[in-house]
Amino acid sequence: MQSTFNKISAKRRSIYALGDQVTASPEEIFDLVKTTVRNSPSAFNSQTVRAVILFGEKSDRVWQIVEDTLKEIVKDPAAFEKTKAKIATFRAGYGTILYLTDTKIVHQLEEQFPSYADNFADWSEQAIGGAQQAVWTALAENNIGASLQHYNPLIDDAIHQAFNLPETWQLRAEMPFGSIESPASDKDYLDEQEVFKLIK
Template identity: 55%
Template sequence: MKTTVLDTLKNRRTIYALGKNVTASQEDIANLVKSIVREAPTAFNGQTTRAIVLFGDKHDELWDIVVKRLKSEVPTEEAYAATQAKIASFKAGFGTILYFTDEAVVRNEEEQFALYADNFADWAEQAQGNVQLSVWTALAENELGASLQHYNPLVDELVQEAFAVPANWRLRAQMPFGSIEAPANEKEYMADEERFRVLK
């Protein structure tokens, strides 16, 4: 069987050592993200996923917001120093993608298709997974490193205010990306017999 997609997926790794040594233009990267969000599948074709791509000062502003907000959450100065170093590694990247779910669309689907109402929030999360993996893999295909971060809901209101995010967009994840300045750590896999069953 063909393994081109599998090979590309294997190349997608969590990269923490990010840099700004990127040859692709901001416009090309933004267009790639737009195209993937547009093409990624959603239940009932609900198209619930939204994205904001941050570059330059806006990218820096996001991570300044995060590190400032986290100061009140960590117990010691030593712990906060470690937090600052971690956030600095994200800020060192070329940009960040913010992923949102449009909850107004989810609510509308729940009303329009009452029989399946209990499922639409879950399906919106599945749509997030579809988009995030697809973007992440496409970045890797273009030799860009990335990681997936989750500082929501701690920073939701601050992000909404800073970037004029509509009130019905719920922040789901943050994906800093950039040049790969150091490779990913080794990846460990569970035993196949613990994860898979093939029945005939």
């Protein structure tokens, strides 16, 4: 079987060498992310995923928060310099997407459907994972590189304060994106016999 989707998905890699040489406007990228997230599935059509798309100084602010936070945690100067250099690669991009879960909806569903209450938090994680994968692939289709970072929950309070986000929006990941200044390295795969089973 032929799959254009799989060809595009193969382009979706973790790109760490990012630049700001993206021809698409912030509005075009915002529309791409918005449409992609809205078309991503969620259990009970709960639509718990929230996305904040930041550009310019606002995007830089995310990575300054990360740097400032880790400076207080990473006490070894040499180790912090490596951390700072890594953060600089994210700051060098064109923008940043914050992915969040609206916990208000999760708790409402837990109360509305008590038989499934233990599952809604997990299902919200599945929803945000699907949305991240879809956006990442849509960016790759447009030759925009990205990676997925997880500095939450260390930066949660500062991010909420910096961008005036609702308290019920729980930060789950940060996605820096931009022009691809250097391709991803080769990807290793587990032996397929360890991963897949065909049962007829």
